[in-house]
Amino acid sequence: MRLVIDNERCEGHGRCYSIAKDLFEPDDIGNGVVIGDGVVPPDRLHDAELAVENCPELAIRLEP
Amino acid sequence: MGRHEPVVDWATDFDHTDDAYVADPFGIWDELRTTCPVAHTERYNGAWLPTRHEDIAAIAYDTDRFTSRSVIMSEFRAPLELAPQGIAPPISSDPPFHKGARRVLLPAFAPQSVDRLEASTRAYCEELVASLRADLDGGVDVVDAAVGYSQHIPVRVIATMLGLPESDGDRFRGFVNHVLEGVDKPMEERALGMGELFEYLQAQIHDHLDRPRDDLISYLLESEMDGQPLDVFHVARTVALLLIAGIDTTWSAIGASLWHLAGHPADRERLVAEPELLPTAIEEFLRAYAPVTMARLVREDMDFAGCPMKANDFVLLPFPAANRDPEAFDRADEVLIDREVNRHAAFGLGIHRCAGSHLARMELRVALEVWLEAFPSFELADPSAVRWSGGQVRGPRTLPVRVMR
Numbered sequence: 001m002r003l004v005i006d007n008e009r010c011e012g013h014g015r016c017y018s019i020a021k022d023l024f025e026p027d028d029i030g031n032g033v034v035i036g037d038g039v040v041p042p043d044r045l046h047d048a049e050l051a052v053e054n055c056p057e058l059a060i061r062l063e064p
Numbered sequence: 065m066g067r068h069e070p071v072v073d074w075a076t077d078f079d080h081t082d083d084a085y086v087a088d089p090f091g092i093w094d095e096l097r098t099t100c101p102v103a104h105t106e107r108y109n110g111a112w113l114p115t116r117h118e119d120i121a122a123i124a125y126d127t128d129r130f131t132s133r134s135v136i137m138s139e140f141r142a143p144l145e146l147a148p149q150g151i152a153p154p155i156s157s158d159p160p161f162h163k164g165a166r167r168v169l170l171p172a173f174a175p176q177s178v179d180r181l182e183a184s185t186r187a188y189c190e191e192l193v194a195s196l197r198a199d200l201d202g203g204v205d206v207v208d209a210a211v212g213y214s215q216h217i218p219v220r221v222i223a224t225m226l227g228l229p230e231s232d233g234d235r236f237r238g239f240v241n242h243v244l245e246g247v248d249k250p251m252e253e254r255a256l257g258m259g260e261l262f263e264y265l266q267a268q269i270h271d272h273l274d275r276p277r278d279d280l281i282s283y284l285l286e287s288e289m290d291g292q293p294l295d296v297f298h299v300a301r302t303v304a305l306l307l308i309a310g311i312d313t314t315w316s317a318i319g320a321s322l323w324h325l326a327g328h329p330a331d332r333e334r335l336v337a338e339p340e341l342l343p344t345a346i347e348e349f350l351r352a353y354a355p356v357t358m359a360r361l362v363r364e365d366m367d368f369a370g371c372p373m374k375a376n377d378f379v380l381l382p383f384p385a386a387n388r389d390p391e392a393f394d395r396a397d398e399v400l401i402d403r404e405v406n407r408h409a410a411f412g413l414g415i416h417r418c419a420g421s422h423l424a425r426m427e428l429r430v431a432l433e434v435w436l437e438a439f440p441s442f443e444l445a446d447p448s449a450v451r452w453s454g455g456q457v458r459g460p461r462t463l464p465v466r467v468m469r
Contacts, residue, residue, distance in 0.1 A: 011417040014175060018343065018425075029170035030422060053405045054347075056413060 001062045003038040003048055007031070009059035016051040016060055023048055032060070068107060068248060075100035078113050080137070080357070080380060081248050086454035093385040094397070102371050108137055111378035112362075112371060115385045117392035117409070119369055123360060124381055124413040129368070130360035131158050132416065136456060137359045137378040138247040140254065149298055152305035155416060162415060164289045169302065169419050172225075172280055178422045181221060185427055188220050189213075189434035197438065200467055206445040209326070209435075210463035214318035217431050221423070222310035226303060227279025228268055235264065240312045245455045265300045265307075280306070306420070314424045316355035316459020318431045324349060324399060325436075326444045326465050331401050336440045339433070345401035346428055351408035352399045354384035357456040358412060383409045384458070441468040 003023060005016070012030035016023070023044060024032050040048040040062070052060045071082045074092050079085065085092055096103050096115045103113040114120050123130050133150050134142045142151050150156025154165035171177065196207045207213075219233040228236075242257035269281060273296075276282040284299045294302075325332040335345055358381040362373040373379070387408045390396040411418035418424065442465045444450065451462040 011414060012170070012174075012421075013411060013417055014422055015347075017175070026175045028174060028176075029167065030174040050404060054407055056407050056409055056411075056417075 001040045001045065001048065001064060003034045003040060003051070004061050004063055005032050005034055006059045006061070009057045010055075011057050011059075013056050015054040015056065019051045019054060020044065020047040024051065075103050076105070077107070078103045078105045078111075079107050080113075080456065081454045086452055086458075089382070089384070089458070090388060090397070093382065093388060097385070097389060102369050104371065108378055109139055109141075110374060110376070111137060111380065112368075112373060113380045113382065114369070115382065115389075117386040117389040120381050120383065120386040121409070121413050123368070123379055124358075124409075124416070127158055127162075127415060129363055129366060130379060131363050132156055132162075132360060133158070134361050134378070135359050136244065136247060137380060138254065140251055141361060141376055149301060152301050152308070153298060154302075154419075155305055155309065156301075159415070165298070165302070166415075166419065168284070168287045168289055168294065172283060173419050173421075173423055175422045178426050181225070181423070182426055182430060184224065185217070185221055185430050186434060189217060189431050190438075192216055193434055193438040196467075200469065206464050206466050208463055209322045209442075209465045210315070210319045210460045213435065214322065214431065214459075214463070215315045215461075217318060217427055218311045218314035218424075221314075221427055222306060225280045226306060227272065227277055227281045228307075232264075236307055236311060239264075240308055243308050244312060244457050245453060247455050261304060261307075262300060265303055266296075269296060269300055269303070309418075310420055310423070312453065312457050312459065313355050313418075313420075314427050316453065316457055317350065317353070317424060317428050319460040319463055320353035320355065320458075321346070321349040321428065321432055322435065322465070323444070323450065323460050323463055324353065325432075326442055326463075327447070328399070329443070331399070332436075332440075332442075334401065335432075336436055339436075341402060342429060342432060344404065344406075346425065346432070347406045347408065348399060348401050348403045349428075350410040351387045351393070351403075351406055352384075353458075354387050354408065354410035355457050355459050356410070356412070356418070357382040357384065357458075358416070359456065380456070381412075383412060439467050442466060443468070 010031045016032040027033050068079050071079050093115045101116045105111050148161030154162050157165050192213050196212050223230045239261045272281045287294050360379045362377045364375050388396050411421040445464040445466040449464050450460050453461050
């Protein structure tokens with residue numbers, strides 16, 4: 001599974017990089033950025049799903 | 065508090081400064097959500113109160129039909145000629161001006177910048193706790209967690225960031241009280257108070273122009289938007305925003321969290337035993353006790369969710385009501401400090417997401433960590449003595465707690 005952030009929707013709430021700082025990081029204005037290619041290691045799937053489920057703007061998705 | 069008549073019918077005559085709403089808005093929102101999800105009032109020259117998450121989100125996202133020209137509901141509407149900046153950019157600005165005015169501010173409030181303020185915030189919280197501990201050693205067993213703790217923290221943090229004298233803290237709280245809680249005062253009195261605030265800020269800004277330093281006011285004075293330096297009025301209005309919005313919101317969030325813990329010993333004991341749960345618990349406190357209700361103005365006559373809205377009607381955006389909507393949250397009326405899935409809207413939704421949210425979260429976390437470490441055991445000394453602020457920012461202003469040692 002691979003994480004994708006919709007930059008049009010992200011408003012920089014920062015829930016994703018608070019929940020999983022190895023999967024997301026903030027840019028200079030606090031918007032979320034997926035680290036690397038966004039592929040989620042199997043043992044990190046739970047936090048990746050939590051990041052998706054906690055984004056107030058529905059800006060994150062997990063793609064096969 | 066208000067000079068208005070007490071509310072009898074919340075669906076057709078609501079008033080967010082009514083004593084019943086100030087004391088406990090939750091029951092009012094729950095009732096309206098099932099009977100009349102968008103309430104109306106003729107007060108404040110016409111206003112609406114949506115209570116469902118879906119409607120509140122839709123309005124927050126719809127910057128075409130709902131303008132941010134006025135975001136504090138009173139009988140006053142900011143004049144059109146203040147656009148595109150509005151009274152306090154960027155919160156009072158609409159697209160497209162909004163984006164640039166916000167872009168200037170965001171780096172100063174990004175997590176990387178906020179991290180640098182954590183050590184001094186912690187040191188200050190420890191100072192406050194030491195002073196309370198001295199009171200306790202002196203023989204009292206009740207301290208005020210709002211007056212003696214939560215109200216001071218954001219004042220110190222934002223004053224340090226902006227480069228304003230911390231000794232002016234009482235003045236800042238006076239300005240905040242005036243702007244946010246004085247919404248039912250006569251117009252002349254409100255104008256006078258705003259005048260005082262801007263006079264104070266002009267003097268501070270001129271001082272920074274003469275002697276630039278490493279703080280947010282100097283940073284703003286040196287910032288550019290669309291290749292032009294920000295004008296002094298823009299800077300003054302943005303500083304006014306940061307001062308007003310940065311203080312009683314965070315003060316309320318810290319106070320409401322301590323109020324919850326004082327009244328829920330099982331949650332308090334669990335957080336003392338499992339400090340790693342605190343970030344999750346904080347999100348739940350933010351959901352359940354979201355301090356901030358924003359407002360918009362209807363741009364033109366139109367129909368929204370079956371309601372005939374008129375140009376210049378106010379629309380309140382009670383994010384705390386959205387956060388309690390059972391359509392959006394499981395067990396919405398319960399405070400579950402280990403709630404893992406929590407898509408709350410405490411900091412708003414869309415382009416006006418609270419610019420200070422990362423700072424607020426840091427202050428809230430540090431304030432609770434320091435308090436719980438110093439005073440792991442405390443309870444409400446007199447639940448009926450707790451006083452909540454009225455208007456669009458809700459939090460305890462008086463919070464007497466008994467500290468067990």
